[in-house]
Amino acid sequence: MSEKQKTLICGDVNGNFNILFSRVESIVKKSGAFDVLLCVGNFFGDDNSQLDAYRMRTRTVPVTTYVFGPSNSDHVNFYCEEGSEIAPNIIYMGKRGIFTTSADVKIAYLTGLSRRELGKDIPMCTFEPSDCSAVRDACFRGQSEYRGVDVLITTLWPAGIQQDETQKIDVEQDCLSDLIAWLAIHVKPRYHFVPSKEKFYERQPYRNQSIHQDYREGATRFIGLAPVGNKSKEKWIYACSLQPVTKMRMTDLLQATTDETPCPYDAEMLKQHQPGKVVKFTGNGQFFFNMDAQDDDSGKRKRKSGDNPERKRKEIDQDSCWFCLASPSVEKHLVICVGTHCYLALAKGPLVPYHVLILPIAHHQSVTKAPDEVIAEIKQFKSALKQFYSSLDKLVVFFERNFKTTHMQIQCVPVPRASSLQLLEVFQDEAGINSIQMEVLPPYADMKQVTLPGAPYFHAELPSGEQIYAKTPKHFPLQFGRDVLSSGPILNCEDKSDWRQCLLSKDEEDSYVASFREKFKPFDFTVDADSDSD
Known part of the structure; x- marks a missing residue:
C-alpha cells in the first residue's frame, strides 16, 4: 500500500x-x-x-x-x-x-x-x-x-x-x-x-x-x-x-x-x-x-465548608432517581424484563442496538453495597445475556462505574468475537493515556473483597473471564468504558462515546426494546418469576 x-x-x-x-x-x-x-x-x-x-x-x-x-x-x-x-x-x-x-x-x-x-x-x-x-x-x-x-x-x-x-x-x-x-x-x-x-x-x-x-x-x-x-x-x-x-x-x-x-x-x-x-x-x-464537567462544577458551588459529602451522598430522594423502578422519574418504556430483585433495560444512547443495563429494582449504589440476593440475580442476568449474545455470534463486556453515580448500573455491551484478544490491551492503553492505575483481577474475583463498600471504582468483566479494576482518581473520565468499547479496534463508533451525543427518539427506543425482548425470550428466566408473582 x-x-x-x-x-x-x-x-x-x-x-x-x-x-x-x-x-x-x-x-x-x-x-x-x-x-x-x-x-x-x-x-x-x-x-x-x-x-x-x-x-x-x-x-x-x-x-x-x-x-x-x-x-x-x-x-x-x-x-x-x-x-x-x-x-x-x-x-x-x-x-x-x-x-x-x-x-x-x-x-x-x-x-x-x-x-x-x-x-x-x-x-x-x-x-x-x-x-x-x-x-x-x-x-x-x-x-x-x-x-x-x-x-x-x-x-x-x-x-x-x-x-x-x-x-x-x-x-x-x-x-x-x-x-x-x-x-x-x-x-x-x-x-x-x-x-x-x-x-x-x-x-x-x-x-x-x-x-x-x-x-x-x-x-x-x-x-x-x-x-x-x-x-x-x-x-x-x-x-x-x-x-x-x-x-x-x-x-x-x-x-x-x-x-x-x-x-x-x-x-x-x-x-x-x-x-x-x-x-x-x-x-x-x-x-x-x-x-462532562457539569457535576464537578455544580458540586463545588453547592458544597459548603463543614459539609460531610458522604452524609449528603446517602440522602437520596428515590422518587427522583432515574433508575429506581418505583420512581415516577424512571423511563418505563426502556424496561425489557423484571426479575425479583433486578431488571433489564435498554441503555440511553446505546453504543449498539443490544446494549442494555442490569439495575437493582430497589436503591443500591454499587455492587459492593448490594445484598447477596441482588448479587445472585445479577449473576443470573449475566449468564442469560452471555447465552443470548452468543446466539447472535457476539461476546459481551460488563462494566460498572461507581463514581459520581447514585444507583448501580451494570453496562452490558455486545462486541464482535474478533475483538476479544484486543480488549484487555485497549483497556490498558486507555488507562495509560488517562494516568489510571489499573489492575487485572483473576476470574471469579469478588469485588466485595477487593474494595471497601462505598469506595469509588471502575470494574469490567471481559469475555475471557479476566476482570479489570481501577480506583477512580479525582478526575476519572466519566465515559471511560464507552471510550474503550467505541474505539476503532472494538466497535469503531467513536462518535458514540458520550451517550448524550447519540440519543434515540422514543419511537426508536420502543423499537429497540421490542426487538431485544422478542429475541431474548428463549433466555429470559424472569418469565417464570413474573408468572409466580401473578
Whole structure:
C-alpha cells in the first residue's frame, strides 16, 4: 500500500451525478487510480433521477465515494442509514464524526447548519455546540501526542477565515460560524474543505495556534469548492496526495512556506471550554457547554465548608432517581424484563442496538453495597445475556462505574468475537493515556473483597473471564468504558462515546426494546418469576 492516499474532493453535487463521475473517470484515466472521493456540501438536488443508473449498475462509480450531511431539509428523505450505501460504492457517513481510511488518513466532519444561528431546529440538518465537542473529543481520543487530523469537512465556514489580506472573498454572514472556528482551532486539520456557493477559494496556509507560545504547530490549508458543473467554470474538484499526519516526520509537518499567514482565529478560543464553565463566544452570541464537567462544577458551588459529602451522598430522594423502578422519574418504556430483585433495560444512547443495563429494582449504589440476593440475580442476568449474545455470534463486556453515580448500573455491551484478544490491551492503553492505575483481577474475583463498600471504582468483566479494576482518581473520565468499547479496534463508533451525543427518539427506543425482548425470550428466566408473582 502506498504511504500516501490519493484523494479527490468536490463541492456541492446538487444531483449532477453524471457530470461528477464522468469527470472523476477522466481524472482516473489521466492520473491513475484514486483511493477516495469526498463530497463536500449537498449531494442531492431537486432532480436526482441520474442516480438510478448507478443504483441499477448500468453506470459505475469509479472511486469509493463518501457523502456527508444533509444540510438541506428538503433532502433528508434521500439519505439512508449511516454507514450504508446510497448506491454501489457511494457511502453515507452521517452529519458528524471522524473515520480513519485504510491508509490511516483521519477525516473529521461536522456538516449542516448551526441551530443557534438559524434560531430553529431542522432534524438532521443542524448541529449544536455539543456536536462540536463530540467531534473534538473523538479527534483527541487515544492520542497521547495530538498532531491534528488530515482533513476537516464542514458545511459552514469558520468565522474569521474570510479576513484575508491577500485576496477579497465575499462570504454571506449566515455561512460563517464561530463554532466551526472553535472546532478548527482545536482539531488543527491539515486541510479544511467547505462548499462555496459560487466561487472557488483557496486561502494561503495558516499556522495553527498553540496554548504554549514556544511550541510550533502544523499548518492548515483552507479550501472552498464551487458547485459541481457550475456555469462560471469555477473549480469544483480538488486532488491531493495525503500522507497521514500520524506518519509524517515532525520536520515536514512543521515546515514553513513562503506564503504562510498567521492563524485567523482568536487564540483565546483554545482556552475556552474549561471544566464546568459556560463560555459565550463573540460574534453570533453562541454558547458552548462542557457537559462532562457539569457535576464537578455544580458540586463545588453547592458544597459548603463543614459539609460531610458522604452524609449528603446517602440522602437520596428515590422518587427522583432515574433508575429506581418505583420512581415516577424512571423511563418505563426502556424496561425489557423484571426479575425479583433486578431488571433489564435498554441503555440511553446505546453504543449498539443490544446494549442494555442490569439495575437493582430497589436503591443500591454499587455492587459492593448490594445484598447477596441482588448479587445472585445479577449473576443470573449475566449468564442469560452471555447465552443470548452468543446466539447472535457476539461476546459481551460488563462494566460498572461507581463514581459520581447514585444507583448501580451494570453496562452490558455486545462486541464482535474478533475483538476479544484486543480488549484487555485497549483497556490498558486507555488507562495509560488517562494516568489510571489499573489492575487485572483473576476470574471469579469478588469485588466485595477487593474494595471497601462505598469506595469509588471502575470494574469490567471481559469475555475471557479476566476482570479489570481501577480506583477512580479525582478526575476519572466519566465515559471511560464507552471510550474503550467505541474505539476503532472494538466497535469503531467513536462518535458514540458520550451517550448524550447519540440519543434515540422514543419511537426508536420502543423499537429497540421490542426487538431485544422478542429475541431474548428463549433466555429470559424472569418469565417464570413474573408468572409466580401473578
